Amino acid sequence: MIGRMRSQTEEASKFIVDWMEHRTGIVTQLEHFLYEPVPKRGAWVYTLGSAVLGLIVVQFLTGILLLFYYVPSTDHAWNSVNYIMNEAYFGQLVRGIHYWSANFLLAMIGLHMAQVFFAGGYKAPRELNWVVGVVLLLLVIGLAFTGYLLRWDQDGFWASVVGMKIGSYSPFVGGYVINFLLGGDVAGPATLSRFFALHVWLLPAAIAPFIGIHLYLLRRHGVFGSEFEYSERLAKLHERQRLEEYAGYELDDDDEDEAERNGRSNGRGE
Amino acid sequence: MAELQKDPITRGDFLGFGILGAISGAILTIPPVAFVLSPVIKTNVLGQTDIDQGWQRVATIKDLKELKPGTPDVFEVEFPIEQVYSDKEIQEKFPDSQKSQSDFTVRHAVWISWKAPVKQQGTQGSGGDILGEPEKPAIVDQKSSGFTQSERDEIRGQLNILSNSCAHLGCPVRWFPDKHEFLCPCHGGLYDINGGYVGGPPPRGMYNYTQAEVREDGTLYIKHGYDIEPGLNKQQPYVV
Amino acid sequence: MVYVPAAGKSKPVEEEVITEENVYDRPDETMGFFPGQVLKDTYVFTFLIIACAVLSYAAPAPLTAPADTATVEYVPRPEWFFFFYEQMLMFFPGYALVSFGAVVVPTIFIVLLFAVPWLDRSPQHYSAISRPFATVIGILVVVIVVLNMLMAVSRIMNFPTA
Known part of the structure; x- marks a missing residue:
């Protein structure tokens, strides 16, 4: 009885897998994705990048959740955040995760960048992935800046005022920059709407494809950590080179020396 | 996978791409840019202000x-x-x-x-x-x-x-x-x-x-x- | 690129002749992305998400008083990751320098950041020790950022209260 059920389930699952594979090719894709060989040494170092990815996903999820209650208007933005914090079930947790994972995200990005820089991970053929990474960094900084104002509390408001005023010092375009950010010439409803649009729609929409490119390029060229992953192979290479060098000396002991000397003197003569 | 088929692009095709691209491109870029930049245009170019100018x-x-x-x-x-x-x-x-x-x-x-x-x-x-x-x-x-x-x-x-x-x-x-x-x-x-x-x-x-x-x-x-x-x-x- | 199925073949032929070209083709030891790497990633992620959850009750996300444009009491402070930048602004006074320090220097820095792969092109020098110039610059940047952060923190802590 159990044996028959087992075989039936097996057949059914095999059928589903085959069916999906035939229609979408997803099974092969998954195999490629899951079973790619990656360096065994330094695996903990490479969790930095995945941590960044995970935290960004958390940002997306909790951000969408917060939008269920948040009201982007100067009259009610603060009130709605207050409601999330005090009234909504687990509101404190959802907003807390959004807030704290943003902080961890910035820290993790810093560590991730430092690791890639000091390991030389930006070298050919991975230059473009570094460039995409810098774009992602700028987008995340933009998100961090625009998100701060949305609470419409003293902290967020004044930090944004300072930030916008910094923008106003841009050479040649300062006046345009600040009026663009303000949505006019005073910090008011238009400013909040703008920051909301940037934080919730424009920047996340921009960041998503760049994350995709970053991951695609990573998979295309593989992670490159540091020379310590290759220490055995490098040792073998150096050993072989050394042996070849010795072999060279031993083989052409006299003749080569003679030829070399002649060559040199010829060279000098010319 | 089928072989790639690279048909030649005629002058008409090229013109078509150019004109269609220009039309859709203009509709999708100029109004949105003006839409987003309207505060800049209003304050910096036209010199208007959001703040009431009364006493x-x-x-x-x-x-x-x-x-x-x-x-x-x-x-x-x-x-x-x-x-x-x-x-x-x-x-x-x-x-x-x-x-x-x-x-x-x-x-x-x-x-x-x-x-x-x-x-x-x-x-x-x-x-x-x-x-x-x-x-x-x-x-x-x-x-x-x-x-x-x-x-x-x-x-x-x-x-x-x-x-x-x-x-x-x-x-x-x-x-x-x-x-x-x-x-x-x-x-x-x-x-x-x-x-x-x-x-x-x-x-x-x-x-x-x-x-x-x-x-x-x-x-x-x-x-x-x-x-x-x-x-x-x-x-x-x-x-x- | 040719796809090599990973199962059981992560270690190809032992007799491979290692040359300058292929030495970096494959690390000494490999493992499948799943489960080895995925498990480690999950450990880190779980730690972070637990930390977030605990912190959101231990140190709830701040919400100060509603924005007031007419305050003279409030002391604006940036978030911690902007501390070093904010501190840097103090070193650039006056019309010419404010715009220089606030916008021009950071822009140059970002452009240089983009250009890093083309500034340091020394081939086959991956290790931090074998390219001291890049490493020293990197360490300098980190030190400057950390020092500026500490200075900002000390300035904020020592701010006179009226």
């Missing part, structure tokens, strides 16, 4: 009487602003609707003090102007209303009307009575009682409200507008 009351004669020389006092002024919510139009079109019964305002903190005479103009790196003792016009204490034009001008001339926005990065500045200076809490910009630059990173002194008047009853009114050098206008950081 706003700052302080009564009683406040001015109580204003001690050498001690600036802060007053709150509400400037009605017209931005996004279009309260005015709604109130005109649908006066009975519950929407937007009140104007949206932006509140400014205004530092008011009696001017201290500048004895010696400060030079670069000298640590600001050398100031005398601030003076309060005697007329303020003598009368409570019915000020004449010359008296009103005298009072106006003796008043510092300063924005609380630091000229460096717009943080709210505060008065330190023991030091007799305004201090910006963000980066330590220092100003004297007249708002003149004393030290720290700010590029200039505090912003003055240039349009101000004292009326017959001694009430001080101001309009929104600062002493921003017109030459530097495009690069001049605006007061937020």
